[in-house]
Amino acid sequence: MQAVTTYSPAKLNLFLELHARRDDGYHELETVMVAVNRYDRVEVRRREDSKIRVVARWAPSMAVWQQRLPGLDASVLQIPQGAGNLAYQAADRLREAIGSDCGFDIQLEKTIPAGAGMGGASSNAASVLRAVARLCDVPLHDPLLWSVGAQLGSDVPFFLGATRTPAGLPASPSRAALATGRGEQLRAIELSGMNPFVVAFPPQSLSTAAVYAACQVPPEPQASEPLRAAMAAGDAGLMTQHFFNRLAAPARQLSPWIDRLLAAMRALDLNGCQLTGSGSACFAMARSKRHAIRSVSRLAARGFQVSFFVSPLPLPSPLQ
Numbered sequence: 001m002q003a004v005t006t007y008s009p010a011k012l013n014l015f016l017e018l019h020a021r022r023d024d025g026y027h028e029l030e031t032v033m034v035a036v037n038r039y040d041r042v043e044v045r046r047r048e049d050s051k052i053r054v055v056a057r058w059a060p061s062m063a064v065w066q067q068r069l070p071g072l073d074a075s076v077l078q079i080p081q082g083a084g085n086l087a088y089q090a091a092d093r094l095r096e097a098i099g100s101d102c103g104f105d106i107q108l109e110k111t112i113p114a115g116a117g118m119g120g121a122s123s124n125a126a127s128v129l130r131a132v133a134r135l136c137d138v139p140l141h142d143p144l145l146w147s148v149g150a151q152l153g154s155d156v157p158f159f160l161g162a163t164r165t166p167a168g169l170p171a172s173p174s175r176a177a178l179a180t181g182r183g184e185q186l187r188a189i190e191l192s193g194m195n196p197f198v199v200a201f202p203p204q205s206l207s208t209a210a211v212y213a214a215c216q217v218p219p220e221p222q223a224s225e226p227l228r229a230a231m232a233a234g235d236a237g238l239m240t241q242h243f244f245n246r247l248a249a250p251a252r253q254l255s256p257w258i259d260r261l262l263a264a265m266r267a268l269d270l271n272g273c274q275l276t277g278s279g280s281a282c283f284a285m286a287r288s289k290r291h292a293i294r295s296v297s298r299l300a301a302r303g304f305q306v307s308f309f310v311s312p313l314p315l316p317s318p319l320q
């Protein structure tokens, strides 16, 4: 096999609570993550030599994004093309771990907003780990993928689909999971009764490290159990009452756009309006697909041009 093409999904954090700040600077957290059907296209091709090349481009083009997000700092749209790209690091570290000197051409077609809290870079990295494993005849359940993924970033194990099965570590992206530790300890959550989500990205991104640096660990953390119970019961209305994000407070301090966007979403009668991850994208649950489509066009009319609706990943996953 010479080339593998996969589609990296985005994620939403329906719940995120902080439990402690660790000595290594990371936070112990409790988060409920759902993979959604907004994808980057990831193509990994073997090279004759041992170089790794990454070419990332926006789909639609960068010019269209700039037009949609006037005032956006252009650096947000500059996805690193070389060793700074998490996709490069994924290929490089996995080949080192398996003792290979294979080279790869990696092409990324990005549709997931960057610095949005939707996990685009982590999802690309997980796709590249799977692709390199397939190109180098490494079994997809090999624990090396898991250990390299966890080193690359706290969200990578979720996208690797590291929710455990009796057979070991499966190799397709998680659909929904409870993540603890720094995000790398995962337990699958069954999904039912989900309506479409409306997601919108303001003209400003947020750095994950900056948001964590400004956060406060609460003396009495909230638990995700009520949300998970509502998810198990398939009760969409109850679910939205338990959407929560402890990182929303520091994100709101760092960017005035978060409050503006959440207010615009609430005015559309969307439920459970909340920040995803460390922001700056926000999401809410619509009552129906029609409500979602109408909300997206109204958000766009109010200046939130990068607005779209998504649904949890279908089962079985088409992404392997």
Ligand SMILES: C[C@](O)(CO)[C@H](O)COP(=O)(O)OP(=O)(O)OC[C@H]1O[C@@H](n2ccc(N)nc2=O)[C@H](O)[C@@H]1O
Pocket (backbone or CB within 6 Å): 013, 016, 025, 026, 027, 028, 029, 031, 117, 119, 122, 152, 153, 154, 155, 156, 181, 182, 183, 208, 209, 212, 213, 277, 278
């Ligand atoms: C906000 C979330 O997306 C929620 O799923 C994740 O917690 C962030 O995951 P990620 O982007 O993969 O983050 P990493 O690349 O591992 O870490 C970036 C920075 O965020 C902070 N960080 C991240 C994860 C964590 N549990 N505690 C932290 O304090 C650290 O300062 C770290 O240097």
Ligand SMILES: Nc1ncnc2c1ncn2[C@@H]1O[C@H](COP(=O)(O)OP(=O)(O)OP(=O)(O)O)[C@@H](O)[C@H]1O
Pocket (backbone or CB within 6 Å): 076, 078, 079, 080, 084, 085, 086, 087, 108, 113, 114, 115, 116, 117, 118, 119, 120, 121, 122, 124, 125, 155, 206, 208, 277, 278, 279, 280
């Ligand atoms: N493959 C990649 N795709 C997007 N950004 C990348 C990639 N590799 C490196 N980066 C850099 O990482 C930064 C943040 O990436 P990403 O878009 O995944 O953030 P995020 O959505 O806030 O992530 P998370 O939810 O995991 O905190 C980007 O602004 C970019 O500079």
